[in-house]
Structures are given as C-alpha cells and as structure tokens.
Amino acid sequence: MIRAENLTKYYSDLCAVDHINLDIKKGEIVGFLGPNGAGKTTTMRMLTGFLKPTSGSIRIMGHDIEENQLEIKRRLGYLPESAPLYHEMLAYDYLRYASDIGSLKGGEKSKRINELAGLCGIRDVMHKTIDELSKGYKQRVGLAHAMINDPEILILDEPTSGLDPNQIVEIREIIKEIGREKTVLLSTHILSEAEATCDRVIIIDKGKIALDAEIDKLKQSIGNEYIINITLKNAVLEDVEREFHSVEWIAGINVSHEDNGVLRIGVACRSPEDMRGDLYMMIKNREWTLLEFQKESRSLEKIFMELTREN
Amino acid sequence: MRQAYYIFKREFSSYFVSPIAYIVITVFLLVTGWFFFSTFFAYNQANLRNFFNLLPYVFSFIVPAVTMKLFSEELNIGTYEILLTMPVTFGDVIIGKFAASLVLITTMLAPTLSYPLFISILGDLDWGPVLGGYIGSILLGAAYSAIGLFASSLTRNQIIAFIIGVALCFGMAILDQMLFFLPGVVVGLFQYLAADFHFQNISKGIIDSRDILYFLSISFTGLYASNLVMQGRR
Missing domain, CATH: 3.30.70.3100 (Alpha-Beta Plaits)
Known part of the structure; x- marks a missing residue:
C-alpha cells in the first residue's frame, strides 16, 4: 500500500530524513516510533504529499505521489500532529465541509458524518464550536475528519498526545477498530501504545530506520x-x-x-x-x-x- | 473547481462568523462616506468622481485587511496542513480564497450604490462614469486581493501580511503621482504600472481593454506568485 524508496528530506542544510525505505502492506497497523526530532512527522508529511521529498520516491496504492496526488489524497486520511482545526466552526460544519471537499455524494455525506460521530464518540459535541471543545474531543473531531472519505490508508501523527489515560484507551480502541479493515500508520513516543495497538513497529532515529520488526516476532526475540x-x-x-x-x-x-x-x-x-x-x-x-x-x-x-x- | 467553491464558501462565511467583515465594512463606509460627502456639497456637482478618486487609496488599506488572514492564519494554527492534505489542488485553494476576498469587497461596495441613487434625486447624474467606476472598483479589488493574498502566503503573522499588502497596494496607487521624479524615458512604463492611472481611466466611463487587461494581469501575477510560494513551502 505504501512504498517509499530512498526517501530523503533536507531542511536547507539539516537532514531530517535520510534515505528511508518503507514497505507497508494492506491491513497492517504500523507504529512509527522515535525520539523527538527523529523525523517521524517529516516522513509522514512526505507520505501525505504535504512535503516534497528532496529525493527518493513514494508510491501509494500503486500511484506515484507526484503524478497522482489528487487521487491519493482522496483515498488517504491524515491526522496532523495536535489536530489543528478551524476553531471558529461548529464541529458538524467542519465535518460537513470536509465531506463536501471529499468525493462523497449528497445523501452519503450526512450518513457518513453520523456514522463517524458514533464511532468517534462526538455526537454530543457536534453543535459546539471547535473552540469550546476539550483537547480530547478536538482530537476525535480530527480523527473523524481523517476518516471522512472512508480512506484505505490512515496516517495519524501522535493521535494520543495530550490526552488523559482514559481518552488514550478510547482512542486506541477506535484505532484498533479501524485497523481491522484499513492500513494504519501511526506515530507515537509511547512504547506501550505501539505494543498495544500495532502489528509492526518501525523505530526511526536521526532520520534513519533503526528497527523494523513485527511486534510478535519482537516479543518472541525479547523472550x-x-x-x-x-x-x-x-x-x-x-x-x-x-x-x-x-x-x-x-x-x-x-x-x-x-x-x-x-x-x-x-x-x-x-x-x-x-x-x-x-x-x-x-x-x-x-x-x-x-x-x-x-x-x-x-x-x-x-x-x-x-x-x-x-x- | 467544485472544491474551490467549498473553500470559497468556508472562507466567506468565516468572515461573517468572526467580526472581520463587519469591522472592515463599517470602516470602509465611514471613511469613504465622510471624505466624499464632506466636500460633496461644496463642489455642488452631481457626480461620484471624488468618491472614485479616493478608492485606490482606501482600498490599499481595506483590501489587505481582508486578505491578511487567508493564508497567515492557516499557517499559524496549522490548518494549512489539513487544507493541503484534503483532495484539493493548489489552484482550488488559491481561487477559493481569492474569490472569498473579492466577493466580500463587492458586498462592501454594495451599500455605496445608495450614493448615486441619492445624488440622482438631487441633480442630473451621468450614469456612464458611475457604471465604469463600479466595474473599475471590482477590477481594482481583484488586483489588490491577489496582491494581498500573495502577501498573506508569505508569512504566518497576519500583521506582517497586512503591512506587506498595504506597502504593495499603496505603492501601486501612488505610482502615477510620483512620475515627475523619474527620467522621461521610463515615465510611460511606470504610468502603465500604476493602478490609479488605469482606475481613473475606467472611472471616467471609458472602458478600454488595455485597462481591463492591466487589472487582470496584476491579479494573475499575484495569484501565480502565491502559487509559487506554496510550491516553495513544500
């Protein structure tokens, strides 16, 4: 589903991502781990097409990202770090806007919004402005937005950062639920989270991949x-x-x-x-x-x- | 294009959710209303020439205030990332935002239509220059919006975006007043670049394709420059 070869990103002289190779298969939940500044966010931003790699190639669902960006964006959901949202909008209006921009037909939009409100547990806050929402609810609205087009791939940048332990467990459940059918790539620096939700972990450090292993095998070798x-x-x-x-x-x-x-x-x-x-x-x-x-x-x-x- | 419409719709309604639209419209009507009518009766002429003479200068301050948030705010709160990872092209984003600004400026001009209506009661008003003036105003609004949008794409700070926008727009407005500083050879060129020069032509009621082309090319340049800035940001 996601294949990146020799992915490299320089910010002027600073090398943020250094010749990374990724191959993520359909249906995998992959945890992207690494200390702060390791290049997780930069890599994810390149995979979503938001940033352009300095060199290297990305193919998503068989499409080259530079040639077929619109098609990829339509089938890929992304939750940026700390879930930035238009704070003056109502939660419902925001999701409506996202569904308008997306590829859904008229009648499907309301149905999809309703479905996601249930899945993400935001039914009670749909009529509130995003400004009024707590961090946890904002994160959920962001997650609902990422899933609005029923994407085949979800890329989530620190979906649980800043949440309290109960909220973390809830978001984790949602991700697991989604991960049954979708390909999910999520970054985190909480290891127990990767252990609890992911099938595979990729540890990245100073822009390089330090470890890429399936959780089960890793646990076995740990044992x-x-x-x-x-x-x-x-x-x-x-x-x-x-x-x-x-x-x-x-x-x-x-x-x-x-x-x-x-x-x-x-x-x-x-x-x-x-x-x-x-x-x-x-x-x-x-x-x-x-x-x-x-x-x-x-x-x-x-x-x-x-x-x-x-x- | 459908996406551009939804981006326009969001931007335009956000002007009215936040107080920006009301503040900008109020200030615009106050300033133009006062400067126009304070001398109107002294001149004792039934035309809107003084109103349109004023517009390039007032717009230099008003339009950048309208456009300053378009990119800067999104860059600042991070929604820029969300916007660009939705299934939209750079073109959709730029056209949507540009249209929101232009439609707001048109909305802002709408109440001033009461001036010619009022004046036509007082005296014999020639509607040709009035029509030309409004067409010119919208073209000027488009050109300044594109420049303001470009200024906004440069920075995440709205105040800086505003100041850059004002500097560019005001510079273009006063360019033809500064011609006597310049050597004779380049006067023609600088006069051609001056927004005020072309605007005054149209607001006399002379609709010349060269003036229209000027405003359209300034708009295009501003939008294209914004596109380049967005490309560079990747």
Missing part, C-alpha cells in the same frame, strides 16, 4: 534474551567465568560489582526456555552462597533506548 542478575558470596571470579563459559545458553557474563568476595554478575541468557532452575543448580553444586537472584527481561523500552541512545 529469548534475558539477563539473570545474581550476587554470590565465597566465589572467585575466575572460577565463575570458567564454570559459565562452557554453558551453551549463556551468552556472556557481566560483572557489575566485586568486593570482599561478593560478586554481582549479570548472566545474559539466550534460550526460549526459562533457565533459572539450571542456573540455580549450577550455583548450588559449586557451594557458592547465593545472596540475590533476579530475572530481568528485555522490554521494548530497553530496545528503544539501546537503539536511540546518543552514540
């Missing part, structure tokens, strides 16, 4: 790699290293503290199974005194931080 932190007494480091070195599922050890015969070690394990029992038996056999024993799983947060940390 395969974990660290067991142990603290031992009466143990000599060389002995411990020798003991663990030959074990197949131990990827490495990391000594974080060594003092007066007390050793604090992180044992990196690579195995689909939980090896805590085996590790305990090894320690028991050597008659080391075990003071602490704790498993730490690699979370999405950790991956995110590792990938996007400075240097």
